Amino acid sequence: MSEKEQQPAQITLDGTTYSLPVIVGTENEKAIDITKLRDQTGYITLDSGYKNTGATTSAVTFLDGEEGILRYRGYPIEQLAEKSTFTEVSYLLVYGKLPTKTELDKFNSDISRHTLVHEDMKRFYEAYPSKAHPMGVVASVVCSLSTFYPENNKTKRTSAEIDLTVHRVLAKFPTIAAWAYKNSIGHPIMYPKNSHNYVENFLYMMFANPSEEYEIDPVVANALDKLLILHADHEQNCSASTVRMVGSSKANLYASIAAGTIALWGPLHGGANQEVIEMLDMIHEDGGNVDKWVEKAKDKNDSFRLMGFGHRVYKNFDPRAKIIKQACDQLLNKLGVHDDILEIAKKLEEVALRDPYFVERKLYPNVDFYSGIIYRAMGIPTEMFTVMFALGRLPGWIAQWKEMIANGEPIGRPRQIYVGEGLRDYVNIGDRV
Numbered sequence: 431m432s433e434k435e436q437q438p439a440q441i442t443l444d445g446t447t448y449s450l451p452v453i454v455g456t457e458n459e460k461a462i463d464i465t466k467l468r469d470q471t472g473y474i475t476l477d478s479g480y481k482n483t484g485a486t487t488s489a490v491t492f493l494d495g496e497e498g499i500l501r502y503r504g505y506p507i508e509q510l511a512e513k514s515t516f517t518e519v520s521y522l523l524v525y526g527k528l529p530t531k532t533e534l535d536k537f538n539s540d541i542s543r544h545t546l547v548h549e550d551m552k553r554f555y556e557a558y559p560s561k562a563h564p565m566g567v568v569a570s571v572v573c574s575l576s577t578f579y580p581e582n583n584k585t586k587r588t589s590a591e592i593d594l595t596v597h598r599v600l601a602k603f604p605t606i607a608a609w610a611y612k613n614s615i616g617h618p619i620m621y622p623k624n625s626h627n628y629v630e631n632f633l634y635m636m637f638a639n640p641s642e643e644y645e646i647d648p649v650v651a652n653a654l655d656k657l658l659i660l661h662a663d664h665e666q667n668c669s670a671s672t673v674r675m676v677g678s679s680k681a682n683l684y685a686s687i688a689a690g691t692i693a694l695w696g697p698l699h700g701g702a703n704q705e706v707i708e709m710l711d712m713i714h715e716d717g718g719n720v721d722k723w724v725e726k727a728k729d730k731n732d733s734f735r736l737m738g739f740g741h742r743v744y745k746n747f748d749p750r751a752k753i754i755k756q757a758c759d760q761l762l763n764k765l766g767v768h769d770d771i772l773e774i775a776k777k778l779e780e781v782a783l784r785d786p787y788f789v790e791r792k793l794y795p796n797v798d799f800y801s802g803i804i805y806r807a808m809g810i811p812t813e814m815f816t817v818m819f820a821l822g823r824l825p826g827w828i829a830q831w832k833e834m835i836a837n838g839e840p841i842g843r844p845r846q847i848y849v850g851e852g853l854r855d856y857v858n859i860g861d862r863v
C-alpha cells in the first residue's frame with residue numbers, strides 16, 4: 431500500500447483554525463484524516479450512510495465507479511475473469527499475492543479436506559421450516575460453525591489457526607449452501623465429492639441426487655466460476671463493512687461472516703438479482719409486453735424502474751457486466767433453454783441498449799441482471815440467488831476481516847448527534863396525562 435502524505439487540510443471552527451492531515455491512496459484518492467478531530471475541536475462529522483467516510487485504508491480492492499475499474503490486489507477484473515479461477519482469486523484476495531502452482535495446489539487441497547460439515551449439523555436442517563429462506567438458514571449454520579470450533583473464539587490467534595479457519599469456512603460454505611437448497615426442496619443432501627474442484631463440487635451437491643447420474647457441464651461450471659470471481663470483493667460496501675465491524679469486537683470469523691451474509695440479504699444489497707427475476711415474472715404474467723414496461727420505466731409519474739439497470743457506483747459502465755454478458759450469451763446458447771422469462775430478459779436488454787432514455791442516462795444492464803439470468807438458466811431457484819452472491823463474496827469478506835485484524839484496527843464505534851428530549855424528571859404513572 432502506498433500512502434503519500436500531502437499538505438494538511440485546514441478547518442476553522444469557532445474562530446480557531448485546525449490542521450488535519452490529508453492521506454493520499456495509491457490511485458490518488460484523497461481523504462482528510464479526522465481521527466483526532468473530536469479530541470482537538472469537540473466536533474464530530476455527520477455522514478448518514480457513511481457515503482463520504484473512509485472507515486479504513488485497505489489494500490484489497492480498488493474500484494473507480496466513474497471509470498468502470500475494478501481490481502483485486504491490483505489485478506484488473508477482466509484479466510482475472512479471463513485467466514484465473516475462483517480459488518486462485520480467493521487465494522489472491524486472502525493472501526495478497528497470486529499463488530505459485532505449489533501454493534495453489536496446497537490451497538485447493540487444504541480446502542477440499544474440510545468440505546464436510548459435522549454430522550450433528552445435519553440435524554439443524556431438519557428443524558428449519560421447509561419454506562425457510564436459504565439466506566437465513568445459511569447465515570445461522572455458518573454462525574453455528576463457531577460452536578463446533580470454539581478454539582476460534584480466542585482473541586490471540588496464530589496465523590496457522592487463522593489459516594485453518596479460513597480453509598474451513600471456504601470449504602464448508604458451499605456444502606452448507608447446497609444443503610440449504612436440498613432441504614428446501616425436500617431432497618436428500620449430497621455429501622461433497624472431493625475429486626471435483628470447488629465449483630464442480632458445489633454444482634454436484636446442488637444438482638446431483640442419489641437416484642441418477644449427474645454430469646457436470648463444463649460451460650455451466652465455467653460460467654459459475656466467472657460469476658463467483660466477479661463477485662469476490664467490492665471494497666467497503668454494506669456487507670464488507672459489517673464483517674469488519676463485527677470482527678472489530680474480536681468476534682470470531684464464522685460469526686463475522688454470518689453477519690456479512692445477513693447484511694447481504696437485503697434487497698438494496700445482494701437481493702437485486704432476485705428482484706430482476708421477480709420483475710421479469712411480473713412482466714410475463716402481465717402478458718409479456720416489454721415495450722409497455724419500458725415506457726413505464728421512462729415515465730416520471732410512474733415509480734416503476736427496470737430492475738438490473740443502472741448502478742449506484744458504476745456510472746459509465748460496470749466492468750463485470752461486460753464480462754458476464756459474454757458468459758451469459760455462451761451459456762444460453764449452449765444450454766439452448768427455452769424460457770419465456772429469459773426471452774423477456776433478452777428483449778429488455780435489446781430495447782434498453784438502444785433506447786435513448788437508457789443510453790443517455792447510461793442505464794445499461796448491470797451484473798445483477800445477467801447473474802439473475804445465468805442462475806435461472808442453470809436451474810438455481812430465485813431464493814438461492816443471494817446465497818450464490820454470498821458464496822462469491824466469501825473470499826472478499828475473509829480478506830477484509832484478515833486485513834482488519836492485521837492492521838490492529840480498533841473496535842468500530844460511530845458517534846451520533848443526539849436530537850431527542852432534553853433532561854426531564856420521571857413522572858409517577860398515576861400522575862401522567
Ligand code: ACO
Nearest residue numbers: 702727728735736737738739740741742743791793796798
Ligand atoms: N429504470 C428507469 N429509470 C432509471 C433507472 C431504472 N432502473 N435507474 C435510474 N433511472 C433514471 C432516473 O429516473 C433518473 O432519471 P432523471 O435523470 O430523468 O431524473 C436517472 O436515471 C438517474 O437516476 P438516479 O436514481 O439518480 O441514479 P442513481 O445512480 O442514484 O441510482 C440505482 C442507481 C439505484 C441503481 C438505480 O439505477 C436503480 O434503481 N436501478 C434499478 C435497481 C437495481 O438494479 N439496483 C441494483 C443495482 S446494483 C447496486 O447498485 C449495488
